[in-house]
Structures are given as C-alpha cells and as structure tokens.
Amino acid sequence: MPENQKLIEIENLRKYFPVNRGSLFARRQYVQAVESVSFSIYRGETLGIVGESGCGKSTLGRAIIRLHEPTSGKIVYDGQTIYDSQAKIAVPMLPYRRKMQIIFQDPSASLDPRMTVGEIVGEALDIHKLCSGKAERRDRINALLDEVGLNTEHANRFPHEFSGGQQQRVGIARALAVNPEFIVCDEPISALDVSIQSQVVNMLEDLQQQIGLTYLFIAHDISVVRHISNRIGVMYLGNLVELAESYELCNRPIHPYTQTLLSAVPLPDPEKNKTRQRILLEGDIPSPINPPTGCRFHTRCPYAMERCKQDVPQLKEYGAGHFAACHRLEERW
Amino acid sequence: MAENDRLIEVKDLRVSFFTPAGEVKAVDGISYSLGYNEVMGVVGESGSGKSVEAYSIIGLLQSPGRVVGGSITFEGEDLLAYTPEQMRQFRGNKVSMIFQNPMTCLNPVYTIGNQLTEALTCHDKGISKQDARARAIRMLELVGINNAEKRMDQYPHEFSGGMRQRAMIAMALICRPKLLIADEPTTALDVTIQAQILELMKRLQHEEKTSIIFITHNLGVVAEICDRVSVMYAGKIVEQGAVNDIFYSPAHPYTKGLLASMPRLDEDSHERLIPIEGTPIDLLNPPKGCNFAPRCKECRKICLHQKPPFADFGNGHVSACWLHFMDRARANDTAKGASANA
Numbered sequence: 001m002p003e004n005q006k007l008i009e010i011e012n013l014r015k016y017f018p019v020n021r022g023s024l025f026a027r028r029q030y031v032q033a034v035e036s037v038s039f040s041i042y043r044g045e046t047l048g049i050v051g052e053s054g055c056g057k058s059t060l061g062r063a064i065i066r067l068h069e070p071t072s073g074k075i076v077y078d079g080q081t082i083y084d085s086q087a088k089i090a091v092p093m094l095p096y097r098r099k100m101q102i103i104f105q106d107p108s109a110s111l112d113p114r115m116t117v118g119e120i121v122g123e124a125l126d127i128h129k130l131c132s133g134k135a136e137r138r139d140r141i142n143a144l145l146d147e148v149g150l151n152t153e154h155a156n157r158f159p160h161e162f163s164g165g166q167q168q169r170v171g172i173a174r175a176l177a178v179n180p181e182f183i184v185c186d187e188p189i190s191a192l193d194v195s196i197q198s199q200v201v202n203m204l205e206d207l208q209q210q211i212g213l214t215y216l217f218i219a220h221d222i223s224v225v226r227h228i229s230n231r232i233g234v235m236y237l238g239n240l241v242e243l244a245e246s247y248e249l250c251n252r253p254i255h256p257y258t259q260t261l262l263s264a265v266p267l268p269d270p271e272k273n274k275t276r277q278r279i280l281l282e283g284d285i286p287s288p289i290n291p292p293t294g295c296r297f298h299t300r301c302p303y304a305m306e307r308c309k310q311d312v313p314q315l316k317e318y319g320a321g322h323f324a325a326c327h328r329l330e331e332r333w
Numbered sequence: 334m335a336e337n338d339r340l341i342e343v344k345d346l347r348v349s350f351f352t353p354a355g356e357v358k359a360v361d362g363i364s365y366s367l368g369y370n371e372v373m374g375v376v377g378e379s380g381s382g383k384s385v386e387a388y389s390i391i392g393l394l395q396s397p398g399r400v401v402g403g404s405i406t407f408e409g410e411d412l413l414a415y416t417p418e419q420m421r422q423f424r425g426n427k428v429s430m431i432f433q434n435p436m437t438c439l440n441p442v443y444t445i446g447n448q449l450t451e452a453l454t455c456h457d458k459g460i461s462k463q464d465a466r467a468r469a470i471r472m473l474e475l476v477g478i479n480n481a482e483k484r485m486d487q488y489p490h491e492f493s494g495g496m497r498q499r500a501m502i503a504m505a506l507i508c509r510p511k512l513l514i515a516d517e518p519t520t521a522l523d524v525t526i527q528a529q530i531l532e533l534m535k536r537l538q539h540e541e542k543t544s545i546i547f548i549t550h551n552l553g554v555v556a557e558i559c560d561r562v563s564v565m566y567a568g569k570i571v572e573q574g575a576v577n578d579i580f581y582s583p584a585h586p587y588t589k590g591l592l593a594s595m596p597r598l599d600e601d602s603h604e605r606l607i608p609i610e611g612t613p614i615d616l617l618n619p620p621k622g623c624n625f626a627p628r629c630k631e632c633r634k635i636c637l638h639q640k641p642p643f644a645d646f647g648n649g650h651v652s653a654c655w656l657h658f659m660d661r662a663r664a665n666d667t668a669k670g671a672s673a674n675a
C-alpha cells in the first residue's frame with residue numbers, strides 16, 4: 001500500500017504501569033505492558049491484534065488513542081504528530097476524539113446506567129457541538145440508532161432494558177456519533193453469545209464499507225480476527241512478534257509463538273482435530289513485571305537458542321509485508 | 334445402549350425458577366443417558382439451561398430454582414429422592430464438578446493441599462493424614478503441576494489461572510468419581526492454556542475411565558473432546574447425536590445456523606457470516622410452538638402452534654423439528670447437502 005495512505009503510524013510505543021512498591025525504599029517496579037511496538041495502520045483497512053490475556057493488546061489500543069498516556073514513543077495520525085516523547089509533543093486530544101473512537105468489551109459496564117440511550121449517544125454530539133438545534137440532534141440520534149439496527153423508540157430506554165447484543169449496538173452507535181475515521185474495537189464481541197457475535201461482526205463490516213472506517217480490531221479469538229481483518233499482528237508479553245496479511249499469517253505463520261497459538265485453536269471439525277499436529281507449550285506466560293531477558297518468548301519457545309536469552313530480536317520483513325521478530329528466522333532465512 | 338451400560342439417565346427433567354415475575358422454565362423436559370467412559374458435550378447459549386441441568390444432577394440448584402418433574406437415575410438409584418446427607422456423600426465421591434472460574438471456587442484462605450486432602454478425608458474417614466497428603470501430591474503430579482510437594486503448601490493466589498484449573502481438576506478427581514461435570518472449564522483460559530487443559534482432560538478420562546458431561550458454548554472444544562453432543566436451546570434439547578453426525582450432518586436449523594455463523598480458521602475464502610437473526614426468547618413468556626420458531630428461517634405454520642417431537646436419524650441422532658416430518662425425504666437431502674458443503 002502506498003505511503004500516503006497511512007492513517008496511523010506508531011513508533012516504539014511503550015506503556016509502563018507503576019506497581020505499588022511494598023516499602024517506601026524498595027525499587028520502583030513497572031508492569032511493562034507494551035514494549036516498543038511499531039506499526040502503521042492504513043486508511044480503510046482492519047488491523048487485527050491477537051494475543052493472550054495480559055499480552056498488552058488492550059493497553060496498546062488505548063495508548064494509540066491516548067486513553068492511556070504512553071510512557072514513550074511516537075504516534076502520528078494522518079500526517080500530524082499527536083504524541084512524541086522525544087520532541088516533547090503531546091497535543092490536546094479533543095479535536096482528535098472526533099476522528100478516533102473506541103468500542104469496549106463489556107457493553108453493560110461501558111454504558112452509564114443512569115442515562116438513556118438517547119443521552120448516551122447524544123453526549124458526544126453535545127461535546128463536539130455537532131448539532132445546531134434540538135430537532136437536528138434528535139434526527140441524528142435516530143439515524144444513528146437506525147444505522148446499528150435499533151428502533152428510534154429505544155432512545156428513551158435505559159441500558160439495562162437491553163440484551164447484551166443490543167447494548168453493544170448502543171456502544172457502537174455512540175462511537176459512530178461523531179463520524180469518526182478510526183475505531184479501536186477492543187474485544188467487541190467476546191462478551192456476546194455465539195449466535196449474536198456474527199450479527200455484530202457483519203454489522204461492523206457493513207459500516208466499514210458504507211462510511212470507509214478504519215479499524216484496529218483487538219480480540220483473543222483468532223478465528224474472528226482472521227475473518228474481519230486485512231492484516232493481523234500477534235502480541236506476546238508486550239511485544240509485537242509477527243505481523244502479516246491475515247491469510248498469510250494464518251496459513252504460513254513463521255514465528256514459533258504464532259504457530260503455537262494457531263495450532264491451539266480447536267476446530268469445529270472432529271476429524272481434522274484428530275489428525276492435526278499440536279504444539280503444546282510448557283508453563284504459563286511470565287510476569288510482565290519481570291519479563292525474560294532477550295526474546296521474551298524464549299522461556300517457552302521450543303526452538304530457543306543461547307542467543308535468544310540475551311539479544312532482543314527486532315521485527316524484520318520476511319517476504320512481502322510479512323514481519324516477524326525471531327533470531328532463528330534471521331539465521332535460517 | 335443396554336440398561337446396565339448406563340451410568341446416568343435423565344428422563345423428562347424439568348427445572349423451574351420461581352421468580353417474582355413468574356415461572357421461568359429453565360430446563361423444560363430434557364432426556365438423555367450417558368454411558369460409562371463417555372464424554373458428552375452440552376452446547377448452548379447463555380440462558381439455554383445447560384448449566385442448570387448440570388446443577389440439578391449434582392444437587393446444587395439454588396433457590397428459587399427447583400426440579401419440578403422428571404427423574405435422574407444414577408447407576409439405578411434415584412438421585413432426586415436422596416436426602417441432603419446422602420447427596421453430600423454422593424457429591425465429590427461419585428460425581429464431582431469443575432467450574433468456569435477456578436479463582437472463585439478455591440478457598441483463598443486455605444492452602445491447595447488443605448483443600449485437596451479435605452475432599453479425601455470427608456469421603457474416607459479412615460484415611461490417615463500422611464496417606465491423604467501422599468495421594469494429594471500424586472494427584473497434583475498427575476494433572477501436571479511441577480514441584481507438587483512445595484505447591485501443596487501454597488495458596489490459590491500463588492497459582493496462575495491455568496494451574497488453578499489444574500488444581501480444581503485434581504480436586505474433582507481425587508476421589509475417583511465416576512462422573513465429572515465440567516461447566517465451561519476452559520472458557521476463562523487462554524487458547525494455549527485451554528489446549529493444555531483439554532489434553533489433560535482427555536488423558537485423565539482415558540486413564541481413569543471417568544465419564545464427563547462437558548458444558549460449553551465453544552463448538553471447537555466440543556469437536557475436540559466429546560463423543561456425543563446435545564445441543565440445547567431455551568431449555569430444550571433440540572438435537573443430539575454422535576459428534577461426527579452433529580458436525581458433518583446437522584439436522585436441526587439451530588445447529589446448522591450455529592455452525593454457519595461461526596468464522597472458521599480452516600476456511601480459505603472470506604465469506605460473509607450467516608448469522609442467526611433475532612435474539613433468544615424470553616423464558617418468562619415462551620412461545621406456544623417451537624422455541625426456535627421466531628428466529629428460524631424455515632419456520633412453517635405448525636411451528637408456531639405445536640412443539641415439535643424428535644425425529645430419529647439412527648445411531649442415536651435425534652432432532653426436534655417439524656421439517657423432518659413434513660417432508661422427510663427433502664429434509665434428509667438438505668442434511669446431506671449441508672454436510673457436503675462443510
């Protein structure tokens with residue numbers, strides 16, 4: 001894709017959270033939730049991020065739109081730097097909130113129980129002063145509800161009167177209210193029932209086509225991510241370990257962690273499951289407070305070498321648009 | 334299945350919750366039987382009654398829930414006639430259960446070892462402390478916890494999510510139950526940990542010859558571990574059969590819909606998902622006819638007025654849908670067509 005279509009570019013983005021030190025004199029410790037992640041998101045595409053819980057995928061999504069202020073790094077939105085720790089740039093985000101929105105995982109927790117759906121969706125319109133009169137505001141809210149498959153009467157109801165799938169639709173309508181260009185979808189369907197998930201996935205795809213949205217789609221369910229994304233990034237313990245076009249990534253994964261992750265997904269096909277090769281990892285994901293040195297995956301990697309314990313592997317391109325960070329690949333390629 | 338091959342038999346079980354708003358028929362007349370050394374998957378959405386059905390087997394139904402009809406027979410004994418004391422003896426000894434969230438099921442103020450040996454000493458009064466401890470350590474090793482001796486004296490918060498679930502499995506299996514009920518045991522876990530736990534459960538099931546009722550909403554997990562599957566919708570079993578029959582020739586529109594609505598990792602083309610439209614029914618006001626009729630693409634007139642009976646496809650494969658009766662030959666063709674497409 002050409003250079004000028006980059007909508008978002010992040011460079012060496014870091015987000016550390018301080019942890020409570022036991023005593024006043026103890027060394028301050030940090031959860032290294034996101035560690036030096038760099039990539040670009042192109043206009044109109046869906047970039048999927050997968051990884052296990054605690055790998056930093058949600059933190060990454062929030063740091064990009066600066067809901068979590070990054071610890072260091074650089075974020076460029078549509079050619080304009082909105083955050084750069086070295087140049088000490090941190091622009092006011094309010095004008096950018098009109099362009100960047102987020103849909104949260106738990107729809108019931110992310111909607112104010114004391115506000116009606118109309119107020120929830122209309123709040124963003126008021127903040128950004130997008131409607132000149134009451135009638136226009138009402139029409140816009142109705143249009144938004146209609147867009148996400150809800151009725152206009154629903155505007156006067158409260159969130160608890162809706163099912164999980166409908167609540168998520170309200171969350172989507174709220175995100176769409178300001179006509180954004182970019183939406184971070186943070187596990188938007190994992191709290192929903194199986195039969196409802198596909199409704200919401202289809203709706204997100206339709207909206208993307210109609211209004212030309214760009215998505216950062218974060219989820220742990222790799223089958224859903226593969227379905228909706230153009231490209232997929234795989235995260236492990238705060239690092240981006242592999243990034244490729246989604247078909248390529250799922251059919252020719254090159255990083256050992258991606259290979260493991262894909263082989264661990266049970267297929268809805270009893271016979272295929274019996275014949276499939278499984279890579280089972282030993283142990284659990286290490287703590288992000290004291291991450292392993294070198295490659296963070298080396299403690300569980302079946303191919304770990306001496307070098308992996310010391311050097312941090314860099315993300316390099318192996319084949320067109322297929323990036324991975326692994327020492328073993330460097331040597332074998 | 335011959336009579337004496339059956340470990341547990343559930344007949345026309347009905348469970349209702351008596352809420353201020355009215356009676357909710359959470360489980361509405363389900364029947365099935367489970368043989369020795371068999372793994373049955375129960376699939377359904379939230380509110381389909383899959384957990385309630387399991388809780389009523391093990392006698393853990395909470396008020397306002399109550400079994401209002403039917404029978405549960407375990408090795409010839411009527412479980413519903415058990416006194417609370419008999420039930421307590423039965424639970425953990427012959428049947429045990431693992432839950433979705435291991436953190437809320439382990440007691441945070443007792444060590445893992447303490448909780449493991451408690452299960453043993455409760456059911457076997459004669460066992461000495463040393464023996465109980467030795468067996469608990471062996472059990473922890475069996476479920477793949479390293480350093481079992483040291484781990485025995487640790488508290489649940491010192492365990493990771495995957496290890497807690499392993500400890501739960503150890504606790505459930507320590508009295509060598511004949512039936513294990515697993516209620517979404519891997520839903521809270523990551524896929525790589527889920528793969529470890531499924532592998533472990535398959536191995537233990539093989540070694541200990543335990544029957545398992547595996548409750549989940551994840552069809553992939555079902556395909557991985559189960560021999561037979563019951564698909565539940567709104568308190569009823571809509572389809573039941575061997576795992577291959579369910580996945581390769583599903584008969585009920587709901588099962589077909591579920592399979593079609595899932596994005597699949599193993600398919601090449603980017604095809605649009607075919608969702609099941611609408612939302613699950615309100616169990617306070619169930620429809621007069623088939624519970625699935627309001628969302629069914631193939632809904633006919635009769636579906637709105639009468640509950641459908643089961644149609645038998647052989648090999649224990651049954652499906653409750655009027656379509657099978659209206660034009661049996663045609664329905665068979667669609668079933669074959671669907672499996673050819675899959």
